[in-house]
Amino acid sequence: MEVRTRFAPSPTGYMHLGNLRTALYTYLWARKNGGKFILRIEDTDQEREVAGAVDVIYNSLKIAGLSHDEGPDVGGPYGPYVQSERKDMYLPYAKQLVESGHAYYCFCTKERLEEARAEAEKKGETFKYDKHCLRLSKEEVQEKLDAGVPWVIRQNVPTTGKAGFDDVIYGRVEVDCSTLDDNVLIKADGLPTYNFANVIDDHTMGITHVMRGNEYLSSAPKYNLLYEAFGWQPPVYVHLTPVMCRDTEVNEQGETVEITRKMSKRKGDPSFEDLLSQGYLVEAVINYMVLLGWSPRGEEEFFTLSELEKLFDLEGLSKSPSIFDMQKMNWFNAEYIRRLTPQEYYAHAEPWLKKALPGDGWDLKRLCELLQLRTEYFAQLPEMVGFLAKMPEFDISLYANKKQKSSVESAKDALLKIRPVLEGISDWTETALHDTVIEAIASFGMKNGQLLWPLRIAVSGQANTPGGAFEIMYLLGREETLRRLDGSIAGL
RNA sequence: GCCUCCAUAGUCAAGCGGUUCAAGACGUCGCCCUCUCACGGCGAAGACCAGGGUUCGAUUCCCUGUGGAGGUGCCA
Numbered sequence: 001m002e003v004r005t006r007f008a009p010s011p012t013g014y015m016h017l018g019n020l021r022t023a024l025y026t027y028l029w030a031r032k033n034g035g036k037f038i039l040r041i042e043d044t045d046q047e048r049e050v051a052g053a054v055d056v057i058y059n060s061l062k063i064a065g066l067s068h069d070e071g072p073d074v075g076g077p078y079g080p081y082v083q084s085e086r087k088d089m090y091l092p093y094a095k096q097l098v099e100s101g102h103a104y105y106c107f108c109t110k111e112r113l114e115e116a117r118a119e120a121e122k123k124g125e126t127f128k129y130d131k132h133c134l135r136l137s138k139e140e141v142q143e144k145l146d147a148g149v150p151w152v153i154r155q156n157v158p159t160t161g162k163a164g165f166d167d168v169i170y171g172r173v174e175v176d177c178s179t180l181d182d183n184v185l186i187k188a189d190g191l192p193t194y195n196f197a198n199v200i201d202d203h204t205m206g207i208t209h210v211m212r213g214n215e216y217l218s219s220a221p222k223y224n225l226l227y228e229a230f231g232w233q234p235p236v237y238v239h240l241t242p243v244m245c246r247d248t249e250v251n252e253q254g255e256t257v258e259i260t261r262k263m264s265k266r267k268g269d270p271s272f273e274d275l276l277s278q279g280y281l282v283e284a285v286i287n288y289m290v291l292l293g294w295s296p297r298g299e300e301e302f303f304t305l306s307e308l309e310k311l312f313d314l315e316g317l318s319k320s321p322s323i324f325d326m327q328k329m330n331w332f333n334a335e336y337i338r339r340l341t342p343q344e345y346y347a348h349a350e351p352w353l354k355k356a357l358p359g360d361g362w363d364l365k366r367l368c369e370l371l372q373l374r375t376e377y378f379a380q381l382p383e384m385v386g387f388l389a390k391m392p393e394f395d396i397s398l399y400a401n402k403k404q405k406s407s408v409e410s411a412k413d414a415l416l417k418i419r420p421v422l423e424g425i426s427d428w429t430e431t432a433l434h435d436t437v438i439e440a441i442a443s444f445g446m447k448n449g450q451l452l453w454p455l456r457i458a459v460s461g462q463a464n465t466p467g468g469a470f471e472i473m474y475l476l477g478r479e480e481t482l483r484r485l486d487g488s489i490a491g492l
Numbered sequence: 493g494c495c496u497c498c499a500u501a502g503u504c505a506a507g508c509g510g511u512u513c514a515a516g517a518c519g520u521c522g523c524c525c526u527c528u529c530a531c532g533g534c535g536a537a538g539a540c541c542a543g544g545g546u547u548c549g550a551u552u553c554c555c556u557g558u559g560g561a562g563g564u565g566c567c568a
Contacts, residue, residue, distance in 0.1 A: 010568055045567055110566075117565090124493040126564055152566055170497065179495050179564090187566040194568045218496045218563040241498085242561075260560075288504095291517090295505055299516055318498095318505075321561055325503045328518040338531080374530045384529095404527065452527030464529040 003035030005209045006202070007061075007068070010042045011053030014265055015060035015272040017324060018213070018243035021289045025240060026211045027066040028290075028312035035208070039071030040201060041082040044191045054082075060272055063282055065305050078205040083197050090192040093200050093230070094153045094185050102229035103185055105141050106133040106154045129154065129182045153186040155195075155222065163221035168238045168314050175221050183222065195219065199226045202235055211238040214321075238314060241293055241321045245269055263324060279352065279378025280329070284336035288329050293322045302335070330376040337375050345372045349381060356382035357389050367475060370467040384466055388475060391484050392461035396492060399457055404449030411454035412492040417444055418451060419485055428478045433470045458488035 007023040009015075030037035039061065041054055058073055070076025080086055097103035106129075113129070120127040134156065136144075145151065157163075157180045164174035185196040192200065202210055216223075217239045227234040244260045247267065251257050263269040270278070275285055287303055295316045296303070303311065337345065346368045353364055367388075371381065386392075399411035406414075421440045425432055441451050456469035459481055465472055473481045 008568095012568095042568065106566095113566090121493090126494045128564090154566095173496070175495065181564075184566045189566080191566090193566065198568090213562090213568090214497080215562055215568080221496090239497090244561080246503090262561090292504065297506060301504095301517060320498050322505085323503060325518070328504065331518055334530095371530095373532095401528085406527090447527095449527050454527090456527060460528090462528090466529070468527050468529095470527090 001208060003030055003033035003209060004038060004205070004207050005030040005035065005211060006038040006040050006205065006207050007066075008040040008042050008198070008201075008212070009057055010045070011050055011057060012265075013050040013053040013056055014274075015056065016243075016265065017263055017270070017272060017275075017285075017289060020060065020064065020272045020285075021243060021292065022211065022213060022240055023061060023064070023066055024286065024290055025238075025294070025312070025317070027068075028308050029209060029211065029238075029314070030069075031309040032312050036069040037066070038076070038078070038205060038207070039068040039073075039081060040205070041072055042194065042197065043082060043084045044087075044187075044194065044197055056273070063276070064272070064286060065282070083201065084191070086197075086201070087191055089204070090197060090200055091186060091190065094192070094196065097155070097185070097226075097229055098153060100229060101156060102226075103153050103155050104134050105136070105145070105151050106182075106184075107136075107144050107149050107151050108132055109150075126179070127181070131156075131182060134182075150188050152184045152188050154182040155185050155226065157182050157222065157225060163225050165220050165224040165234065165237055167217070167220070168236060169317050169319055170217065170239060173217065173221065175218070180222055183219075195223065196226070199223050199230075203227070203230070203232050207235050209238060210235045211240060214239050214241050238317070241318060243292060244321045244323045246323060260321075260323060269324075275329075277379075279348065279381075280333050281336045281348075284333040285329070287336070288332040292324065293318050334376045337377075338373060340372070342369065342372070345375075348378055349375070352378050352381040353385060356385050361477065362388070363475060366471075367466075370471055374466050387460050387462055387465065388472075391487065394457070394461040398463055399454045399492075401449075401453050404453035405447055406450055406453045408492065410450060411457070412489070414444075414446065414451040414454050415458055415485065415489050415492070418455060419482075419489065422473075422485065423482060425478070428474065430470050430474045433473055437470070455485075459484045461488075 005026045007026045009019055009023075027037045029035075039057070041057070043054075054072070061068065068074065070078060070081065072079075072081040094103060098105065108129075116130070117127040133154075158177045161177050162174050163177050163180065164172060166172055183195050184193050186192055201207075220237060220239070224234050242262050245263050247259055247261055248256050249259045261267075265271055272285065276282065283304070286305060287301075290303065290308055290312075291301060294312070295318070296311055297316060337348075340348070342365075346365065349368050349371060350364065353362075353367065357364075367385065371384065374384070375381065396408055399406055399408045418437065418440060421436060422433075425436055437451075437455075438448070441448055444451070452469045456465060456472060457463070459469070459476060460472050467475075476484065
């Protein structure tokens with residue numbers, strides 16, 4: 001049987017990294033099996049609609065390279081692929097369940113339910129709907145329907161026995177039916193709840209493998225009850241762990257405590273789009289995300305999407321939540337940046353550098369060569385090169401460096417000595433600078449570091465720079481180098 | 493509170509009863525390279541949540557506790 005998987009996000013306006021990973025795994029499993037990857041938009045919650053949010057989903061998937069075979073934008077034989085456009089499909093199925101006794105109309109007001117919920121909470125109990133409306137006779141139901149009393153349809157969960165399902169990752173999961181609530185299947189607005197829409201959509205779309213977040217693990221037994229009620233074959237379930245992050249929180253005692261929580265855009269955690277706009281490479285993000293919760297069980301950890309399409313399996317999926325580690329993300333990104341060709345690097349870096357370095361007198365190509373090995377993500381470039389545009393204020397204690405045998409005094413001496421040598425260089429190239437200065441250092445009877453360290457400080461104003469004194473002086477140009485040198489000497 | 497799930501170093505993780513008193517990667521630390529940083533090279537520290545079982549033998553199986561996550565919505 002052909003494998004059909006689906007990614008079914010709600011349009012929230014951005015792509016959570018956790019969602020991206022779910023999409024990735026879902027996509028990979030379809031590709032691995034030569035099956036179909038379907039995109040379905042779950043927008044049954046009208047109150048949370050976000051304009052343009054669906055486009056964000058299309059766009060993110062496209063950028064990530066996760067092409068879907070069926071979906072709202074590309075069509076397919078099982079459309080429509082947007083739940084709000086399928087809204088008329090659900091009610092007949094719900095009615096079928098009402099007929100067979102697996103569901104029933106409920107006319108209870110929200111007020112009544114809220115009261116009952118509050119009361120249950122007060123007693124420390126889990127709220128369960130009391131099947132109040134199940135007692136209504138067929139005629140009574142019809143009467144209320146005819147009278148236009150607002151209604152919902154609820155699942156009629158057995159009060160005894162067990163419900164369960166099989167999960168690829170977790171194995172058999174079983175619960176007592178007595179702990180299950182009669183969930184709403186069709187809401188008062190006529191739209192299905194997620195619980196119901198999912199079952200109907202997955203079945204009618206021929207989905208064979210349901211891969212989704214762990215948050216559905218405890219409601220999955222109820223979904224299976226629905227499959228049974230319809231006499232349908234349930235899909236293969238694969239519940240994926242959430243992507244977490246570390247944070248601190250102030251507890252009730254007013255203490256700051258470490259916590260782990262789900263990644264959340266609202267709390268400032270980056271979305272896929274955020275990472276991209278900070279200059280993270282798509283391939284690096286994908287590579288890191290795929291390993292966050294899945295192990296290829298080998299030593300290799302660099303994979304392209306097409307390699308993953310062959311390699312991915314369900315056995316390597318982990319059972320416990322994983323914490324998103326920005327440091328490893330950065331490392332992966334830096335690795336991918338290092339593997340870029342100089343041309344590719346330049347293309348990525350140029351906009352950031354242009355922003356930080358006004359004017360066109362800069363040898364950006366050379367600068368890129370210096371920067372490539374030092375870049376973790378492109379957004380950090382402006383700060384790294386800012387000193388080229390404007391000489392920073394600095395404390396003269398920077399000249400002191402024990403290892404380089406440099407002190408404030410020796411620095412002054414060194415700078416005064418090298419000043420005329422530099423001024424005499426007309427061919428302002430790195431090679432000429434290097435050869436002339438190195439020769440001069442030898443003639444002074446100094447150590448390289450003793451002169452080069454203060455020289456670099458004098459023209460850059462900072463302890464760390466991308467490149468050494470020669471590279472910095474070359475980039476600044478003759479005039480600016482001498483100007484900075486004079487300024488720094490004057491400051492001593 | 494109740495229900496479900498999970499539990500190997502700071503993090504991601506390998507392991508699937510016995511050449512493992514436990515791989516690899518990130519991070520951390522040290523050394524080398526070196527005019528700084530970065531890259532690169534070499535090396536180090538660092539873990540099987542606890543207590544009971546089962547077994548000749550348990551990180552691996554079972555139970556209990558503890559900790560964590562998720563659910564408990566006319567959200568998904």
